[in-house]
Amino acid sequence: MAKNLRLALALVVVVSVLAVLMAGCTQSSTPTPSGPGKAAPTASPSGATKGEVKPGTDKPAPKAQGSVERITIGLSQEPDTLFQGVSAMAAAAAVANALGTQTVNGGVASLVWRNDKNEAIPGIAESVPTLDNGGAKYVGDGTDRHLEVTFKLRKDVKWHDGTPVTAKDVKFDWEMTMNPDFAVPDRSQAQKIQEVATPDDYTVVFKFMSEKQAREAAKSGGRLKDPKQYADYANQSGPVTDPLYYRYGAVMPQHLYSKIAAKDLVKSEYARKPVGMGAYKMKEWVAGQSITLDANPDFFLGAPKIKTVVFKIVQNTDAIIAQLKTGEIDVVTEAPLQLDNIDVFNAIAAAGAIKFNYVPAMSWEHLEMNAENRFLKDANVRKAIAYAIDRQGIVDKLLFGKTRAINSWILPNSWAYSDGVTRYDYNKDKAKQLLQQAGFKAGADGIMTSGSVPLKLKLITTAGNTLRERTSQIMQQNLKEVGIAVDLEFMPSKNFFAGGGAGPLIGGTYDLALFGGTAGDDPGGLEYHSKNIPSSGNNWQGQNVARWKNSKNDEFLTKANASLSQKERKALYAEQQRVFSDELPILPLYQRVNITATKAELQNFKPTPTNTPVTWNIHEWALPAN
Amino acid sequence: MHKFLIRRIAQMAVLMLFISALIYLILNLVPGGPFDSLRFGNPHITAEHVRQLERLLGLDRPLHERYFRWLGNVLRGDWGESWGVATGQPVLEIIRSRLANTAILMGTSLVVSIAIAIPIGVYSAIRQYSAIDYIITTFSFFGMSMPTFWLGLMLVIVFAVSLQWLPAGGVSTPGLENDMIDRLRHLVLPTAVLSLFQVGGWSRYIRSSMLEILGQGYLRTARAKGLSERAVIVRHALRNALIPFITVVGLTLPELFGGAIITETIFSYSGMGILYYNAIMASDWPLVQAIMVMLAFLVIASNLLSDVLYTVVDPRIRCD
Numbered sequence: 001m002a003k004n005l006r007l008a009l010a011l012v013v014v015v016s017v018l019a020v021l022m023a024g025c026t027q028s029s030t031p032t033p034s035g036p037g038k039a040a041p042t043a044s045p046s047g048a049t050k051g052e053v054k055p056g057t058d059k060p061a062p063k064a065q066g067s068v069e070r071i072t073i074g075l076s077q078e079p080d081t082l083f084q085g086v087s088a089m090a091a092a093a094a095v096a097n098a099l100g101t102q103t104v105n106g107g108v109a110s111l112v113w114r115n116d117k118n119e120a121i122p123g124i125a126e127s128v129p130t131l132d133n134g135g136a137k138y139v140g141d142g143t144d145r146h147l148e149v150t151f152k153l154r155k156d157v158k159w160h161d162g163t164p165v166t167a168k169d170v171k172f173d174w175e176m177t178m179n180p181d182f183a184v185p186d187r188s189q190a191q192k193i194q195e196v197a198t199p200d201d202y203t204v205v206f207k208f209m210s211e212k213q214a215r216e217a218a219k220s221g222g223r224l225k226d227p228k229q230y231a232d233y234a235n236q237s238g239p240v241t242d243p244l245y246y247r248y249g250a251v252m253p254q255h256l257y258s259k260i261a262a263k264d265l266v267k268s269e270y271a272r273k274p275v276g277m278g279a280y281k282m283k284e285w286v287a288g289q290s291i292t293l294d295a296n297p298d299f300f301l302g303a304p305k306i307k308t309v310v311f312k313i314v315q316n317t318d319a320i321i322a323q324l325k326t327g328e329i330d331v332v333t334e335a336p337l338q339l340d341n342i343d344v345f346n347a348i349a350a351a352g353a354i355k356f357n358y359v360p361a362m363s364w365e366h367l368e369m370n371a372e373n374r375f376l377k378d379a380n381v382r383k384a385i386a387y388a389i390d391r392q393g394i395v396d397k398l399l400f401g402k403t404r405a406i407n408s409w410i411l412p413n414s415w416a417y418s419d420g421v422t423r424y425d426y427n428k429d430k431a432k433q434l435l436q437q438a439g440f441k442a443g444a445d446g447i448m449t450s451g452s453v454p455l456k457l458k459l460i461t462t463a464g465n466t467l468r469e470r471t472s473q474i475m476q477q478n479l480k481e482v483g484i485a486v487d488l489e490f491m492p493s494k495n496f497f498a499g500g501g502a503g504p505l506i507g508g509t510y511d512l513a514l515f516g517g518t519a520g521d522d523p524g525g526l527e528y529h530s531k532n533i534p535s536s537g538n539n540w541q542g543q544n545v546a547r548w549k550n551s552k553n554d555e556f557l558t559k560a561n562a563s564l565s566q567k568e569r570k571a572l573y574a575e576q577q578r579v580f581s582d583e584l585p586i587l588p589l590y591q592r593v594n595i596t597a598t599k600a601e602l603q604n605f606k607p608t609p610t611n612t613p614v615t616w617n618i619h620e621w622a623l624p625a626n
Numbered sequence: 627m628h629k630f631l632i633r634r635i636a637q638m639a640v641l642m643l644f645i646s647a648l649i650y651l652i653l654n655l656v657p658g659g660p661f662d663s664l665r666f667g668n669p670h671i672t673a674e675h676v677r678q679l680e681r682l683l684g685l686d687r688p689l690h691e692r693y694f695r696w697l698g699n700v701l702r703g704d705w706g707e708s709w710g711v712a713t714g715q716p717v718l719e720i721i722r723s724r725l726a727n728t729a730i731l732m733g734t735s736l737v738v739s740i741a742i743a744i745p746i747g748v749y750s751a752i753r754q755y756s757a758i759d760y761i762i763t764t765f766s767f768f769g770m771s772m773p774t775f776w777l778g779l780m781l782v783i784v785f786a787v788s789l790q791w792l793p794a795g796g797v798s799t800p801g802l803e804n805d806m807i808d809r810l811r812h813l814v815l816p817t818a819v820l821s822l823f824q825v826g827g828w829s830r831y832i833r834s835s836m837l838e839i840l841g842q843g844y845l846r847t848a849r850a851k852g853l854s855e856r857a858v859i860v861r862h863a864l865r866n867a868l869i870p871f872i873t874v875v876g877l878t879l880p881e882l883f884g885g886a887i888i889t890e891t892i893f894s895y896s897g898m899g900i901l902y903y904n905a906i907m908a909s910d911w912p913l914v915q916a917i918m919v920m921l922a923f924l925v926i927a928s929n930l931l932s933d934v935l936y937t938v939v940d941p942r943i944r945c946d
Contacts, residue, residue: 080710081713087713181682183682183713185664185675185676189670229674229675231674263682266713267707267714286803287712288723288724288797289797289803289896290800292800312796313896315894316894318779318782319891319893322782322783322786322795323795325794326790326793328794497666498662499662499676505666
């Protein structure tokens with residue numbers, strides 16, 4: 001027994017020493033095919049001629065020696081599925097867009113794309129159909145009148161298996177999106193369409209619902225066989241429209257996916273090895289580690305310059321930054337880089353090898369004020385809170401001045417943004433005045449009281465988000481200075497955003513809540529309509545968690561969302577923003593910033609100020625070999 | 627012995643049934659389902675849409691019905707499909723894809739830890755209060771008290787970022803998944819962090835356990851018989867000192883499956899720890915349930931294993 005033990009021990013020691021030695025001393029002889037860690041990629045002599053593409057870009061062509069053969073993009077999350085309608089993950093969108101699989105509108109598999117200036121540009125479609133150019137028009141009379149949008153498709157777009165992309169694929173994509181067995185969370189746009197016609201292989205006509213069809217769907221349940229999903233159309237007047245009508249439509253490979261039952265599609269191999277039409281093809285997905293894509297030489301805008309793209313899953317911001325420094329990662333996109341690390345970024349950028357881009361995001365932080373709270377129902381109290389909070393100070397101190405304090409729920413870079421809003425620049429005296437007007441008197445401990453009730457509020461935000469926690473602490477201090485006592489509570493996002501009466505936001509049991517909001521491609525804004533106040537009566541529907549009711553606001557929002565004329569809508573949104581900022585149900589804080597990092601020499605990297613993933617033009621990227 | 631095993635295994639089965647019900651209940655009572663967070667990310671998504679998605683997962687059925695259906699499937703070997711980490715993929719396949727990585731990492735660090743902890747624990751017990759004992763003691767406390775996330779980061783900064791000797795993280799370089807040397811290079815830093823912590827505690831454990839035995843009379847007898855000092859230490863002292871140590875090591879066996887969340891995260895080493903964390907964050911209950919039930923099983927099983935191993939190491943102990 002003792003002998004065995006000794007033998008085992010000796011073996012263990014020998015093995016582990018060997019392992020350590022081997023690992024420790026072989027680093028110089030490690031075969032690195034692409035040079036991760038050493039940035040010594042092989043320049044492809046033939047790459048320059050092969051990579052000769054001019055996909056309508058005005059950027060300088062890459063240097064003569066061509067591009068490196070392979071780049072690595074760090075992903076902070078592993079995509080759940082590459083069925084983009086199903087996934088809500090930014091990481092999934094980044095990969096799906098490079099593959100050109102069914103994707104969010106405006107992505108690569110769409111008829112119309114969005115570029116880095118947030119303009120609609122032709123994608124799979126030959127042109128962008130609008131009411132002005134005749135591509136979209138109203139047809140029929142009375143309650144049958146409806147909108148028809150006609151897209152002409154390019155004839156040179158092919159799926160990765162060589163099959164041409166045709167009108168059938170567009171129609172199939174819509175049918176899948178509208179299939180209740182396919183787990184698509186957001187059908188709001190697809191649902192407005194009554195029928196997709198395909199007069200020939202390269203023409204698609206989207207026929208939106210007429211008033212009659214909409215009302216009928218609200219009764220019968222329409223294509224989704226569920227009247228509840230069409231409840232909004234019960235009293236439809238006039239044809240159903242969509243402000244983004246010119247941009248609807250994407251493709252899914254009908255010849256392959258239609259062979260699988262809708263409910264089994266997310267379980268099929270295509271969830272992880274989709275057949276797309278984008279610049280890259282799926283090569284290998286090593287679960288939990290990396291996704292490798294190979295260039296698609298037949299991409300309709302020309303073969304991409306970089307042969308292999310590796311998405312490396314690195315789930316930790318510090319690790320991503322470390323790997324960016326060591327050269328194991330060339331590009332960091334989506335969300336891991338945050339402003340609270342900016343001093344680290346500046347230090348790295350100063351060394352010159354890596355470039356950081358700061359682009360305004362489509363999301364913003366705000367403070368919701370529950371209008372059903374005994375104090376907050378008075379607009380003067382809400383305004384006092386706005387004046388008391390030093391928003392610019394928060395931006396300067398916590399965000400290093402890299403973004404701006406905002407005054408409206410519509411972001412400053414949107415066409416619908418209006419300057420004519422009431423601004424609440426930091427002013428303690430005004431805050432105190434407003435509180436006095438609202439009938440408050442300073443109590444013995446400096447806290448304002450109304451009657452004998454002290455002005456005490458609870459501010460909730462999501463736990464684990466340092467920036468939010470610090471922001472709420474500054475707010476607490478700011479509000480204390482004008483006599484408003486605030487208790488802070490940080491709760492897990494799960495509880496914070498929980499649905500039904502139990503969730504503090506949906507159930508309306510909070511006083512003040514600090515969190516983020518996402519702006520859509522279109523301003524929209526119906527979430528602030530009073531019909532969207534969640535309550536037990538409406539089964540906790542809607543996101544108007546400030547629980548603010550204002551008939552003018554409702555009217556402007558309804559009209560703005562029904563109109564297709566941008567000029568008219570702009571005026572309506574300006575009116576709405578005036579009312580909104582005057583009553584201030586929500587205090588907007590600041591616009592968030594998307595931070596991306598790349599090797600300084602990476603060319604044609606164009607992050608967009610939209611929700612489109614940065615991989616939208618990955619076919620143009622080039623990283624000169626040196 | 628047979629009776630003992632049968633009794634313990636029967637106990638295990640009852641306990642597992644109880645645990646599975648508890649895990650299922652607690653997870654499904656957590657407020658908010660897997661789709662709740664969707665709502666605030668997109669103003670178009672209504673409560674009605676969320677309910678429709680939940681129907682597709684069968685979440686509209688009553689809780690007890692769902693539990694028994696799940697239990698029945700599990701007993702037949704079907705652990706269900708993921709909801710959020712890898713939507714639609716079989717849970718078992720997802721676990722399998724991470725399990726090897728974790729087993730390699732945790733196994734290596736277990737072996738390395740034992741290989742280092744035993745000799746230095748024994749040595750510092752024999753040479754109690756010598757200079758080397760003090761050095762080992764200091765080293766042990768350093769290992770035990772360094773937070774893994776800090777130590778991990780420091781190692782990355784020194785060996786990956788500054789010296790560029792080793793990769794900063796990952797299981798392997800993408801494209802080199804089957805390259806043994808590349809994998810070993812990726813293992814060095816996480817193993818060092820895990821082992822340093824383990825060695826610190828374990829060497830102290832062995833040291834005190836040895837010290838207690840070194841004072842025992844039977845060692846004097848052994849020496850009096852004329853055995854070499856080496857034989858006395860290894861055959862008589864160490865063997866007895868290892869008995870309590872087996873329990874300690876046995877209890878870490880489930881980690882071979884469960885992984886180490888913090889270390890895996892710092893080195894972005896794709897293993898069970900990160901998977902478990904992701905599954906919880908994504909409210910991916912089928913995956914969380916599978917991992918928790920399997921972990922619970924391993925904890926119980928490794929306890930049983932330690933008990934059985936006792937009898938092997940110490941014939942005086944009998945299980946009946």
